Amino acid sequence: MVENIWGNNQNERVANYFDTVVKDGSLNQTLVIQNIIDTHIGEEIKVPSGTYLIDYLNIPNGTHLRGEINTVFMSNLEDKVIRILSGVSCLIENIHVAGKNEVIRPTSKGNQIGWYLDGCLSVTLNRCSASGCNDSGIKIKNTGYSSSAQYYKVPILNNFKAFRNYIGIKNDVRGEYCQLNGCISAENYIGYFTGGGNNMVSNSQFNRNQNGAKVVGGTTDGVTYPNNSHASFTGCQFNHNIDDSIRFENVEVGYMLTGCQFFDGDVVFKGSTKGVIINASEGGTWSINSDSPNQNMLSNCFFYTKPSGNWEKTLVHKNNIGTGAVIEDTPTVETNIDEKDLIFKARYDFYRTSNRGVSSWSAGGPNIFWGCKDVVVSPKKYVGYVLIKVMNYKEGSMKECSLSVVDAATDILLENLLIKCIPEIRKIDGEYYALVPVKKEFDRHIYFIAGVNRGNSASEMGMAYGRINSSSAFAYFGTSMPSVGEIVPFNTSTINCELIVCQDYR
Template identity: 75%
Template sequence: MKIFWYDDNKNNFNYFEEIIKDGSIDQTSLIQNIIDSHIGEEIKVPTGTYLITHLNIPNGTFLRGEFNTIFKSNLNSNIIRILSNVNCIIENIHVLGNNEIIRPSIKGNQVGWYLDGCLSVTLNNCSASGCNDSGIKIKNTGAQSAPQYYKIPILNNFKAYKNYIGIKNDVRGEYSQLNGCIAGENYIGYFTGGGNNMASNCQFNRNQNGARVVGGTTDGINYPNNSHASFTGCQFNHNIEESIRFENVEVGYMLNGCQFFDGDMIFKGKTKGVVINGSEGGTWSINSDSKEQNMIANSFFYTKPSGNWNTTIIHKNNIGSGAIIEDNNSPSFNEKSLIFKSRYDLFKTSNRGINSWKSGGPYIFWGSKDIVVPPNKYVGYILVRLE
């Protein structure tokens, strides 16, 4: 039965009038039939909770939910399936899994949105929660396929919360864009093992672990063509254990204008070519067991790095107990050689509080070599915090 209404100068048909919207009875076959029968049309899904097992999204689908449109499923597998060569647009749909738990630590098999081999998929204002594998998982979107340079998965304002992994770019999950996405209260906010992905203006906050960027063989899984991707203007704040971890990243990662507060920052395994630029943070620790070169540049951190930083380029920063002025040999030091000549005693009123400063510093260091600058002397071009 079709009910016609007039809305914003468009003719829309209510295909959901007879669908049960209180989440009490499985409506999978009815909803799947509506989708399959109206490819190429805009299908409006009214507000409500729709109990399903799973849905297969065919090529040419355009689904548009309203406020609080929910697809609920108890299936311990992939719920919304967008598979090979599918182009579609889906808006304002929330997928609700079995159990919404804050930062769940036990992994299962339930995936809210499952994208495998798809093409031009755009998800606008969609979300997922309560899934014990991933809120959204993206796979095989860049296996040397020419269309993937211009037909890519795009997530605009996607929200993932209370999942094991919020957003996951799995094996060959490449060439996707995350714009304004939020992952919070997951065990891992964002996990990526695919290359060429771009995340901008996203928040990965209040997870157990903010983000993990992996490559090579990690935890027994091979992630080919990983890394060489970017975070721009993203937050990694108030995560419980790790702010961000780079593990076996093979060919670099670029982070510009990001914030890291709380949680460890870790460079692990064969990670190389990670560049963090114009960023700031107050992480628990910055640690590297990688023997490859990575860079933190033009950034301000309250934490002194540890581990194999003698093989890591760190250039013109303030990290922990001092500002790293050069990455090679120590230059001669005197007051006249400093760039801006700002006085140390003025810095004691930093908004981090007077109690966070010690007398007798700060330390200007080049690699492992420290030079102590007495109080009330010029200390250079960047503020310092002493531990």
């Protein structure tokens, strides 16, 4: 006898056909469940909480499955588990597909696919999920090409979760015109892979994967993706991924990312990629790398820490904000420096001290104002040059200067980088800067200290960098260079200083 259960709407009856179905995963229920689906097309079929062992299920047109919390279809089949194929429109809610090999960030690829959508039409998956599938948690193919309904009958994933799969969510060849809203893909080898065009991803998280997202086009890894990857991410996170936050490879018709976050991991532009625009986004402890000869853009973004990599040489970048700095596509330089050789200028850079506002020290020739502990460089950051603002500069009168690096956690001097260096002077935005080469990567949080010869004697190579109020006492680290291993005392509370750390400046 079939039990009828009244829902919230008393005019709607929901039949429970699963009373006799085994719900503990101990017995294969493929034929029983397939028969329930095939004989009740057009009805809402309630699938109670439980674990249902199956091989695979074919979803016919007009199916409505509604699971509950902890409704699980479990399969050991090395193939497609839930199959939604050509011409099918359906609604499925609260169903989890559990694969046979749930591993955090698996590196081995197989053939198991949790949800397989190929040529389907109006498919909506609400609060569904997949885990432990060694091909993809969900794979979507052929949803756009030669379909007259492609503009209004589209696959929609609402709050889909994919975790511990090889690929969490995949828009494969011609997997087009899909909407992903509020999805989460984590602890996969690749969180999201797409080679299909016209897809829209919003308010979704691709965190803690080996690789957050991979966007491909053209022919990539031996597969050709026609009508490839012109689409968008809006309000998405790509945080704490181990290798790449997001990789664009041979994307030929552009991509738009707006309001996204990138913390840890690389942002990569490869091959023939062009027209990718990252706008109004933020990032930190990251690298941006590109070998694409085409134009891609980074605009109106905030850098919590300066991105390393070679992005300045290959991307159009405009109006991005760093720590105390604006990055502009067109430098403003008030001297005869060839702008083609100017990779960074002062306002391009991200680590800058605050200005502390007292009279400058001008005795003994030009004064260089040095940075203090405000200027902290993150670990694994390459530093090409340090720019130090020069006061009272007179051509030909530049003094010798020195530069040392201090552990930001202990105030212990780690290394004397330069002793008795005569720096090159650059005029930038009406101010003079000493350009001191560093050209190395540091493995910890550090800051720089610097000094200038205060007179004519080498013995006066102290660490003076300003006068405190009107007294004759200087804030300095000693009358000579400090030694490696020393704790460096600071007295900087009223010192006016400006020091800028550059990745590259030529």
